[in-house]
Amino acid sequence: MAGCHKARLVVRGDTQVEGVDFQETFSHVIKISTVKTLVVVDIKQHRPLFQLDVNNAFLHGDLDKEVFIRPLGNGIPSYLKPCILEDILILSMIIPCLPGYFLDDQFKIKDLGSLNYFLGIDVLHTTSGVLLHQRKFILDLLAEFHSDACSPITCPLELNVKLKDRVGNYLPMPEEYRSLISKLNFFTHTRHDLNFVVQHLSQFMQQPCEPQMKVALHLLRYLRGTSDFGIFFNNSSDLSLQVYCDSDWGSCPESRRSVYGFCIFLGRSLISWKSKKHVVISLSLAETEYMAMSKVVAKTIWVCRLLTDFGFPSALHILHFCDSMSAIHNARNPVFHERTNYFELDCHFVRSKLAEGLISLSHTSSASQLAC
Known part of the structure; x- marks a missing residue:
């Protein structure tokens, strides 16, 4: 095997299905939007941010017990070949100030002090917030x-x-x-x-x-x-969610697909944003705006669940701002008619969440649309 390659042992790889996920390699990586949300929540709660480093990448040496793996349908059923798992890699972590650093009981931990650098992102602390x-x-x-x-x-x-x-x-x-x-x-x-x-x-x-x-x-x-530009998170106590979404219509000159964008604010801090092309061709501007609305509602639900994991109750009546009155009326009016009966059914996910009270829709002018 070439020295520049890395071997990866997949436990229970027999559960992967040919044609579905057989060629995929699973390696969990934290979402940057999760990190940004955590930073915003901490500074709004006026909690200090600290950074630790695990000195040794290979946390444990040889195991005192052998770990056995038996792939389904491979080998002799009565014969087990031992396979030793030698290491677990931890890249870095952000934790609040914990007395004694309980991880130090198991691993060699280096205290790097206040958080100032994480995953290639510089963190600048000011009296009014944090700049990434x-x-x-x-x-x-x-x-x-x-x-x-x-x-x-x-x-x-x-x-x-x-x-x-x-x-x-x-x-x-x-x-x-x-x-x-x-x-x-x-x-x-x-x-x-x-x-x-x-x-x-x-x-x-x-x-x-x-x-x-x-x-x-x-x-x-x-x-x-603009090399010194970044994203600023203020330390106000406001934890309300506000969402802006927008879309053009058939802007791609070749596929005629539309491009939508959204941005999600936690208080006045921007924690998530995206610009992406729709996977289908829209027949009207109202449809493409409605499709964009369904995408951002799904993202908002994920943010709410993330905040719940951080110990904050799910927010109700999240304000969604859109500059298309046609899309807003279509979400509020569950009546199907000839102008909207071709909309994809998954787009009506917006109506469901609107009826549940999770979101509330509000019109904003194109000049005030932050997602455009």
């Missing part, structure tokens, strides 16, 4: 692509730019484009202003052309002047 930014990574990326001395610009994407697939000369080294977009996607964890552009550029990863690379380099010039 990735300035160091941005400067490293600019140097990697020889853009650290370029002239900065103030807009991440030029007006009315709509890229098309297979237009222009193919890049001689497409792996550079893929690497650049992957790293730009990492910056969207703290830079919601990059989300739409990165989503647009990520559609051309397979066969990127010169126009796509030009837009990507344009985005680097924008980062050159």
Whole structure:
């Protein structure tokens, strides 16, 4: 086996089904939105944030007992071959201030003090809240692509730019484009202003052309002047949820699919956002806005359950702001008629949650729409 590869032992891999998940590798990774929500909740409760590091990646050595694994339908039923599981890897963790650090009883723990760096994100504490930014990574990326001395610009994407697939000369080294977009996607964890552009550029990863690379380099010039930008979480005690969702109609020039976006606020702190293309083609603006509403309602339910896990009761009457009166009326009116009977049934998930009282819909002007 090549030295640069890693072997992974899958316990009970026989439960994976060919054609469903047989080729998938399961490796649990924390969601950045979970981390941001936890940080917001802690600072609003005026709790200190601390950071610990496990000194040794391999927490335990040889086991004093053998662990036996018997794959279904493989080998001789009466013969068991021992397999020793040697290590568990812990990357990092955020915990509140606990007297004595009970983990130190089992592992060698290094106290790093107040939280200031986590998963490539710098954490800056101020008297009014916390700022998350990735300035160091941005400067490293600019140097990697020889853009650290370029002239900065103030807009991440030029007006009315709509890229098309297979237009222009193919890049001689497409792996550079893929690497650049992957790293730009990492910056969207703290830079919601990059989300739409990165989503647009990520559609051309397979066969990127010169126009796509030009837009990507344009985005680097924008980062050159905004490298210290980030996301700020204020320490006010407000824990109410507010959601904004919006969608265009058939903006993709090739597939004619629409792009929707949403942002979720906990108090006045932005904890989750997304810009994504719909998987189906919409026949009207009301339909695509209604579809976007159903997506964000599902995301809101996940946030409510996350807050419940953090010890906070589920909020009721979560305000959802939308700039489409047609979509709002369709959610409030359960009557099917010829103008809406083609809507996908899963979109009416919004009506169910509206009837349960989980959400309340409110109209906002396009000028005040934060998700656009």
